[in-house]
Amino acid sequence: MPNVQELNLNYNAILPELCVIGAGLAIMMYDAFAPKGPRRLAGWIALAGLAGATYSVWRLWGLETAPSFNGMLLTDPLRLTFSIVFLLVAAVSVMFSMQMLDDERLPAGEYFTLLMFGTVGMLLMGGAGDLAMLFLGLETLSITTYVLAGFRRGDLRSNESALKYFILGSFSTGFLLYGMALTYGATKTTNLAGIQEAIATGALTSPGLLTVGAALMLVGFCFKIATAPFHFWAPDVYQGAPTPVTAFMAAGPKAAAFAAMLRIFVMTFPADGGDLSRATTGVLVIVAIMSMIVGNVAAIRQTDIKRMLAYSSIAHAGYALLGVVAGDWTSVMFYLLTYAVMNLGAFGVVSLLARVGDEKTDIEDFAGIGFKSFGLAMLLTVFLLSLGGIPLTAGFMGKLVIFKQCWQAGHTTLVIVAALNSAVSLYYYLRPVVVMFFREREEEFVPPRVSTMAEVALTLALFGVIYLGVFPGRLLSELDRLAKRTPAAAQLNSQR
Amino acid sequence: MFATTLFLLQQVADAPTRGPIMGYIPIALLFAISLAIPIGALTVGKFVRRTVMTREKMMSYECGVDPVSDARERISIRYYIIAMLFLVFDVETIFLFPWAVIYDQLAIFGLIEVLVFIGVLVVGYYYAWRKGALDWV
Numbered sequence: 001m002p003n004v005q006e007l008n009l010n011y012n013a014i015l016p017e018l019c020v021i022g023a024g025l026a027i028m029m030y031d032a033f034a035p036k037g038p039r040r041l042a043g044w045i046a047l048a049g050l051a052g053a054t055y056s057v058w059r060l061w062g063l064e065t066a067p068s069f070n071g072m073l074l075t076d077p078l079r080l081t082f083s084i085v086f087l088l089v090a091a092v093s094v095m096f097s098m099q100m101l102d103d104e105r106l107p108a109g110e111y112f113t114l115l116m117f118g119t120v121g122m123l124l125m126g127g128a129g130d131l132a133m134l135f136l137g138l139e140t141l142s143i144t145t146y147v148l149a150g151f152r153r154g155d156l157r158s159n160e161s162a163l164k165y166f167i168l169g170s171f172s173t174g175f176l177l178y179g180m181a182l183t184y185g186a187t188k189t190t191n192l193a194g195i196q197e198a199i200a201t202g203a204l205t206s207p208g209l210l211t212v213g214a215a216l217m218l219v220g221f222c223f224k225i226a227t228a229p230f231h232f233w234a235p236d237v238y239q240g241a242p243t244p245v246t247a248f249m250a251a252g253p254k255a256a257a258f259a260a261m262l263r264i265f266v267m268t269f270p271a272d273g274g275d276l277s278r279a280t281t282g283v284l285v286i287v288a289i290m291s292m293i294v295g296n297v298a299a300i301r302q303t304d305i306k307r308m309l310a311y312s313s314i315a316h317a318g319y320a321l322l323g324v325v326a327g328d329w330t331s332v333m334f335y336l337l338t339y340a341v342m343n344l345g346a347f348g349v350v351s352l353l354a355r356v357g358d359e360k361t362d363i364e365d366f367a368g369i370g371f372k373s374f375g376l377a378m379l380l381t382v383f384l385l386s387l388g389g390i391p392l393t394a395g396f397m398g399k400l401v402i403f404k405q406c407w408q409a410g411h412t413t414l415v416i417v418a419a420l421n422s423a424v425s426l427y428y429y430l431r432p433v434v435v436m437f438f439r440e441r442e443e444e445f446v447p448p449r450v451s452t453m454a455e456v457a458l459t460l461a462l463f464g465v466i467y468l469g470v471f472p473g474r475l476l477s478e479l480d481r482l483a484k485r486t487p488a489a490a491q492l493n494s495q496r
Numbered sequence: 497m498f499a500t501t502l503f504l505l506q507q508v509a510d511a512p513t514r515g516p517i518m519g520y521i522p523i524a525l526l527f528a529i530s531l532a533i534p535i536g537a538l539t540v541g542k543f544v545r546r547t548v549m550t551r552e553k554m555m556s557y558e559c560g561v562d563p564v565s566d567a568r569e570r571i572s573i574r575y576y577i578i579a580m581l582f583l584v585f586d587v588e589t590i591f592l593f594p595w596a597v598i599y600d601q602l603a604i605f606g607l608i609e610v611l612v613f614i615g616v617l618v619v620g621y622y623y624a625w626r627k628g629a630l631d632w633v
Binding site: 028 | 616619620622623625626627
């Protein structure tokens, strides 16, 4: 039994998580003790907590890779870069949610508490150095998102969404946990570094057990990131949930699951330099191709914009898998950052245009609003073009980086399929644009109210899309520098 | 016969040294025995006993009182809230036990950590209290 000194307790390393937890608890207390009335301060407390967390991530930035808390938490470039994505997603979701909660008189205290705890779950997943920690983070995240999806208690669609997400999410968690248990059985440890060492030295109780464990974990993660053929929950859940929650779900938990996937399938398993990583890569190639094709083809036929964006998110999970296949975490991280920015923007505009209670989410509802609500229509156009991957936007740069990495890793067919898919996807991304600008409107149209916070959030998203699309150089070279500092599994192998 | 059984049990007891799966044999045996006893008792009883079917006997048992309605009733939401509050204390106890066992090794550090842990749970408890989860009527 290690004594307290050997546990490697490092409170600096969990300062981002502590900030966010502190904000969550503060909101709970504020909610409990404030007099009756809307909880307008809750959102600000959340933003303050996220700002504090961002500052503490920034303070960790230059440090060497180090495990803490008995190897439970790993402070490395992957954790820090993904933390920035999670905190950004959370902050922008908070800004969009403030208006929705205000308009619909939903309990803001509960909402922001759940959002904060979900963010803690994501942060822990990104920094997990142990399967137990990873699972803990995943559950913290999942349970809060189940509740957030059903937050519009009086709305049947929201209830349906929450229940579906809960049932299928628990199901996939079961797969994941069983996979972890079998991996533990095969390697006698839940620590990722320990697993890597056991694989590299061949000290396994049974290689078959590890393969089955890896397969089950793969299924679990593919559920969580909503890739075909495990995508069936995504459209219903994304459509039914309140739109700001959908924005959060499509960007945050997906990125968190990708971070966990990178840790296991890119940084741990390739240590054997052979069969296991070949097998998982082979499966991931098929999953990526299916996901891109199913997502894009199904999105063409959608009439509801939230459903369309849900299918597009399935397709984007397929694109992001290209980076996992290539075994390069920086390109996946960059892709998810670009995806988060443009997706948050698109869902944000939709949440404003859909009005109170998400009444108008049909693409036809947006007919002819292009010149009546010019700002919002232009923003939606930019975000949709970015999702489609038009040059000079973030979406294009993300795709370029990830396609390049995948091409260099030798998966040429995969890249060609992805490029063709991305051309097909332009058709459905342009449809709402055409409907908005080139269709006559029969009914009356009053431009929606846009609160200051929503304006700030949209500006942030727009800035992100343009900045990442036009000047990605600085960020990419920084990522390159960080990637060189993370020893890949293969290098660890050759050092032995 | 007895010697054989003893020998087999001895084998089972030595099993964990011979591979991870073998360690589960005692559990499998326990499962088989616990399954066999009720099934055996019911089967034997079926041949031995006399069956008398009266209305009173076939009624579902409800603490001696005649049942008044179907068992599948709607249950008040409060039961779930109480169940969740129970979890707050349940989880607390589960985590306090291991701490109490190695209390002397963790020393003052452990005490502070546990106080923080209890503090977080108290926040949850106060929240539920202020939100009216304990107002029964």
